[in-house]
Structure formats: C-alpha cells, structure tokens
Amino acid sequence: MFIRLLLHLLLLAGLSPLLIGVITRTKAIIAGRRGAPLWQPYRDLGKLFRKDMVLSSTTTWVFRAGPVVGIAVPLMAALLIPFGAIGAPFSFSGDLVLFVYLFGLARFFTVLAALDTGSSFEGMGAAREATFSCLAEPTLFVAFIVLARISGSFTLDTMFGTLLANNLQTVYGVSLVLTAICLFIIMLAENCRIPFDDPNTHLELTMIHEVMVLDHSGPDFGLILYGAAMKLMVMGTLVVNFVMPPATGHLLLDAGLYVAALLALAAGIGLVESGMARLRLIKVPQLLIGTSLLSFFALVLLLR
Amino acid sequence: MLLYAAIFLPFAAALIAVLLPSDRLRPWLIPVTALIHFSLVLQLTATPTASAGSLIGLDALGRFILFVVSLLYAACSFYALGYFRCHADWENRIFITALLTFPGAMTIAAAAQHLGLLWVAVEATTLLSAPMIYYNRNRFSIEATWKYLLLCSVGIALAMLGILFVGYAGLHGGGEQELLLDRMLASAPLYSKPWLRAGFVFLLVGFGTKMGLAPLHTWKPDAYGEAPGLVGGLLAGGLTSVAFLAILRSVQIMIAAGEQALVRQMLLALGVLSLVFAAIFVIRQRDIKRMLAYSSVEHMGILVIGVAVGGVATYGAMFHVLNNALTKGVLFMTAGNIHRYYGSKRMCETQGALTVLPYSASLFLAGFLAITGSPPFAPFMSEFTILRGMFAGGHLALSAVFIGLLVVIFIGMGGTVLPVAMGPHMEEAEEATDYRETPLTVASPLLLLAAVLCLGIYLPEPLRLMFTEAAKLVEVAP
C-alpha cells in the first residue's frame, strides 16, 4: 500500500515533464529539426522555481490559489487510477465521480485566478476554457459509464484495470475501441493540445489555456506547467491502460512496461500534432460534441 | 404473347422517335402507338390468361388498371397532336420519347407479378415523367421537376425498403423466399407479423407519395401546375392509378396474412386526411391547375377510403379509378387549352373563357361537375357506391364527414371554376395569344367526357364484371 503510493507519486512527479519533452522532440524531428533535449522541461521548471515572482497589485489570494490547486489535483487524481498493472493506492466505489470533479475543481480555480487579474484578455480565455470543458465533460462520463458497465464495477481501479486489454477481444471490443478514441480526444482537449489549442501559440485571438496563465510568473508559473504535465500524464494513463498487459508479478517490470507505453503515447501525440493544424475556434465545440456522440454510440452498442 | 407485344410496342415506338429526325412527323407516332396499344389491351382484357409462377402476367387487378391507363392514353393521344401543332417550333425529341415510353412502363407495372419488378416499373415512370414536367423550360417548371423528382424518389426508395421488409417477413416465416405475388399470397399467413406490418407502412408511405395521398402530396400541386395539361392528365389519371395498384398489391398481401385491421386503419387515416387537405387548399385556390391537383389529392383519398371500408365500397373504388382517370383527363386538357389562350392559369386573368373558348370552357365546366360528383356523370355513381358501402358497414360518422368534405370541395372548386368559365370576359387579354381551338385539342376531352357521361347512365356488363373481379382481390372483409 505504502510502496504503491510512493511508486505512484514518484512516477508521476518524475516522469511527467519527460512526456512534454518527448512530444516536443517528436514534433521537432518530424519538422526536420534536432529539437531541444528530452530533459529540457526539467530545466525549464528548475529555472522557473529559482526565479522571483511578480504579482499584480489587483490580485488576491485567489490568484495564488490557482497554481496550487492546479498541481494538487493531478497528484490526488493519480492515486485513484492504476498505472498499468500497478494498482491504484486508493480506491472506493464511485471514485470516478471524484476523479472527474477533481479536474473540475482545478479548472474552477484556474478560471477564477484568470478572472482575478481583472484583465479582459484573460477573461476571454477563461470563458473559452469553461465552454470547452463543459462540452468535454459528458464524454468523460459516458466513457466511464461504458467501462463501468463492462467491468461491472464503479471503481476506477477495476474499470481501468488490466482486464481491459483482455476485453478488447470479446464482444465489448468495438465499444472499447470507440471509448479509447474518445478518451484520447478528450485528453487532447483537456490538455490544450492541437487540434484544440496550440500550447506554443501566443496569438491573442486563438489562445485558450495559455492566455489564462499569462500573468503568472516565477514559481507559480512553474507550478502551473508542472501541474499541466501531470494532468497530461494522468489522462494519458487512462488511454494507455486500454492496451496494458496483465501484471507480470514483478513490480519493476510492470512499471517499465507502463513507462514505455506512456512514452509511446507521447510520441503519438507528437505525431498527431505534427500532422494537424489547430481547428478554427468555432469548430472546437463541433468536434467535442461529435466525440460525446461517439461515446454515446459506444454505450448504445454496449447496451443492445 | 399479346402482353409482351403491349409492353414492347411503346419502347419500339420510342426508339423510332429517337431516330426520327423530323420534329413535325414525330408527334404522329403517339396516336398510332396509343391506338395499337389500346387494341392490344382490349384483346388482353377479353381473353383472361393465367399467370402462375411467372414474372409477368395479368390478373384481374392488373388487367383492370391496364385498361384504364391505356384508354386514357389513347384518348389523350389526339390532344397531343394538337398540342405539338401549337408548339411546332419546340424541340420535342426527349418529350415525345418519354411520352411514348410512359405507357410501356405503366404496362409493366400493371402486369408485374413480382414486387421488385413492380417497383422498378413505378420508379421508371417517375423518371420518365420528370422531363415531361420540365417541358416548359422555365424557373417554375424546373422547381416543380426538382421537387417531384426528389420527393417521389425518396418515396419510392421507402417503398423499396417496404418490399425488403416484406421479403424478410417471408424469410422469417420460413415461407417461399421469393417476391412473386402468388407465392407470397399463398405463404402470407406464415409471415412474421412485425416485419410485415412495418413493411406495409413503408410501402403505403412510399407508394402513397407517388399516388399523392396527404400529407405526402406536396409535390402534386407544383408538378401538376407546371406540367403541360396533357402530362397533368396522364399523371393524375394514369400514374396515380398505377401507384394505387402498387398499394393494392401490398393490401392483397396483408389481407392474405390476416392483417385487415391495420390496413383499414392506415388507409382510412390517410384517406380522410387527404380529403381534409384537399378541402382546405381547394378553397380560394386562384390557380386552376393547382386546384385540379388538390382535386386529385381528394380523389386519391376517396379511392383508399373505398378500399378501407370494404364490401360494396371496394367495387365503388374500382369504378372510381376509371372515372377519376377519365374525368381528370378532360379537366387537365381543357385547363391546358384555357391556360394557353390566356397565357395564364390564374383565376383572375382567365375569366369568361366561355365567350372565347366555347368548347373548352363548357367541357371544363362539365368536367368540374363530373369530378365533384354531380348526378348524371359516372363519378357520382362510384362515389355513391362507396357511400352505400359505408352505410352498409355502419360507418355513419365516417359517411357524414365524407359527405361534408365533398360538399366543401364542391363549393371550393365551384368558386374557382365558375368565374373562369362564366365570369365577365376581359377584353385586354384577347391579344395575348393567337391560340384558337382546333378539333384536335377539343376532340380528346369531348370523347372522354362522353365516356364519363355514358358510364354514369349505363355501365356495360364486361366493365362491371372487370370491377367486380378486381374488387374481389382486395376485398377487406367487413
């Protein structure tokens, strides 16, 4: 129990920036560049944590609470899900609702922090973030319902457990594949990746997430970036678990397989981002609703 | 053999029409083909042929519908001569080819003993009539053609689905896996009921669109309004009869499967709805051809009500198919004449036709009296028979509604027809066209109206027998 808790936190804290590094590196290679080294995100974070912080005089404690909640939430959420064959440290019936709303909480605080600056620019980003997450949430829930129905359990540990890969071969296969696709798209949307948002852009009219954190600096900004990386890893874990083999019995081997799968996923995200352009803003809701319809369809297929 | 001749003759004529270089000679093919076709059909109806197990054959229903269609076509063919003389300078190759193929497709539909073949033939009539509706080549006619084509294609696709459903019902029942009508009738009691019912609904909606039953009639006013009068008559009299035949085929199967209740409910609902729609839209209708279209919706409603009521009303419905076809021919052709003279089909611009077009206008007036069921004419007899069937079946409320709606439609149509025929003539409209009535454009409606009048006074025994036999096949036992 304690070992698993430690392993979870260590994996999450240690590995998440690497995923960002892999994504940027993949994109660089596809674009024909050498790209930054894989550990560049670690360096960036270190640099940010060493910096001083500038706070606007109009901001209150809410502004500072945003980044803190932003990093606390993925840490907590990660404890509810299994990392490959490594089971979740905490698990209880109905924890999927907690999982979804933990991220809702984080978003709430990010949006509040953005509004707290009093800048209309950041308010615009907050509005977009709120809209799109509203549209993304049903998909997540329907996908969870599908998995709950298949596994017959309401704990994330069982739902995303290693039996998932076995079920791919059975009657549930089609629903599972559709759900996996939905979760992948939701992962992209929630983590502001292309085609929903471009993490590299700083053009006012197109930004969603980046615009909300413009006023954060120094360690606070570092917390935000770190939290975002962890969130990517947590959501990525949900997708990766669809293909993870059953436990080998050897903890380190399990962890190694999981890490390899996660890195492969990061490379996959890099490929997607290289191959696609960002969607026009009005198309984003359309894609998100299409995704929820897809998950809904997976549910219908399952129920018949 | 005769039947095959009747099928291939129109196609051969169409081929000649395509190859014939002269626009002036081509129209002559129409009456020649029509008369030969009609004489073949007469011989066919005189000598009943058994048709067990083959794709094509004439049973009582098919024979009867074929007779109606061929008679109407033959009568209209002379009018076509006059029509093309008025438009001597128009390109008519496509139009005449389609017009010549039309009876061929309808003959196949009437003779089809296989649901798939029936479907193909009905679809073919849809496609063939599209270029005929578009003959005037203006914005209005293209709009009408597009709506007609799209709605009817979708309808006919639904009918296809209905056929497949019925086929699956047969597969499920373990019966013959074929769509041959006589085998289906034999094994219908074994059919899977849910599939059969769903299939019937699709068939009714699909062929009902083609027939123009409300609320699927929306293409009708546009198409009839914009098509030349000749085509309007053929569509309203011939094509609708063929679509009615297709519905009757599905009714036959349903009856054989013992599903009379659903048939009756559906037909009754659509029939009464058609009457209601027609009554609403025919009042203060300013356009004479659109008014005729709504009248056509009304009569389609009467036909299905007749079948739904059953008993003697079924016989009345069969009789009414013939009457409706002939009278609609009169009305559309004379309306076409009036339209051509005034260059308009709006009521306010076509008043006083009786003074300038004495024959056409009086025929139009008489046709109006006939179609609304005034006594000496045959539609009165058939509508009265249907009413008698209702009383015999004890449907008092239905008959009250029926009579009420017919009266409303009579008044509504009268409000349009009477000013057109007898209103004060407007002088300035005179120089609009140089159209004059010719024997050719008047003879056809005159002939048809005479037939309608004769049938109202005396019904020949062979015809009565034909109706009775046809009615026997689709009798919904009361």
Add this chain to the structure above:
Amino acid sequence: MNTPPNLILLFVILFNFFILGTSRLATCIRSVALQGALLSLLPLFLHTSTFHTYLLAGGAFILKGLLMPWLLFRAIRQVRIRREVEPRIGYIPTLLLGALTTAGAFIFGDRLPLLPAHLHSLFIPAALATLAAGFLMLITRRKAITQVLGYLMFENGIFIFGTLLAEAMPFMVEMGVLLDMLVAIFVMGIVMNHINREFSTLNTEQLSLLRE
C-alpha cells in the same frame, strides 16, 4: 460483434455522423462514396461466393464507389458552386438529431424478430440509422447536390438491408435497383444543371416560387 460485416457496418454508422458533421462539400461526397464502397464488400462476407455475389459486390462498388462520386464531382466542377455544405440548421443540432435517430434505430431494430443467422448483428440498426441520416441530410441541407447526397445515403441504407435478402431476390431486381439509382442520380444531375442555369445557383432556397 467482431465479425467483418459488423465492423463494416460500424464504420458505416460512424460515416453517417461524419457526413452529417462535415462542412466541406468535397469531403461529403468522398465520404458518401467511401460508405458505398464499404457497403459493396458486405455481400462478399455474407453470401457464398457465387458469380451472383461477385456481380452484386462489383456492381455496387463501381456504381456507389466510383461512378457516383465521379458524376457528382463533375457536377460541382461544371456549375462552380461554393465548397461549403450550407446547412439549414446547424451542424451540432443535425449531429444531435442523427444521434437520436441512431439510438431510435437501435431500439426499433431490437423490437423486430430476427432470423437466428442475423441475431446480434448490426444490419437492421445500421440500415435504419443510415436511412435516417440520409433523411436528415435531405431535410437540413440547402444545396441541390447535398440533397442528392442525402438520397444516396438513403439508398445505402436500403442496400444494407437488401444484402440480407440478396439471395432471396432474383438477379434482375437487384440490378434494377442499382440501375434505377444510377439513372435517378443521372436525371437529378441533369436537373441540377438546369437549376443552375435558371437561377445561377444550386441553392434550393431559391426554389420557392411555387407555394400557396
């Protein structure tokens, strides 16, 4: 559930959603063609490999997968219309309606008794869902060409159901079905050309001269 026909049908249903949601006309045409091409594989999996089966599959592939898109692309080129679909109601409402009808198709499909061989297959729901999607396309899109696409989807839905019965129906009828469809599209193509010539647009909202 994981048999090849079911997977094909699954993709067909997903294509329905994609077609309802996409805004580009060319993508729409390609997707409808691809849907038809996918469907033409169905007889190969469903029936014994006779000449009849190959003819049906080949005919469907050539007509639905090659000829239709070629005709429609030609029509687009000739009339130089805008490349957008121009929906009457938005993409999202159409998608939602599509989802509702698809769910309805599944419910309705389950109520009908199936032959043992067709149990647990997607044939009935897929056929009904594609029909409904075609219907939506017909109702909610403005352009004449998208209405034709809707009609094609409609026909695809019927084809799905027809494959179940292909062995029970004689040759000529199937060919008649395919051929009729070809001719229908051909005639519609001609009429579209004339609409364009008269109104210099293919927008069917212009077609509102005739009304009460």
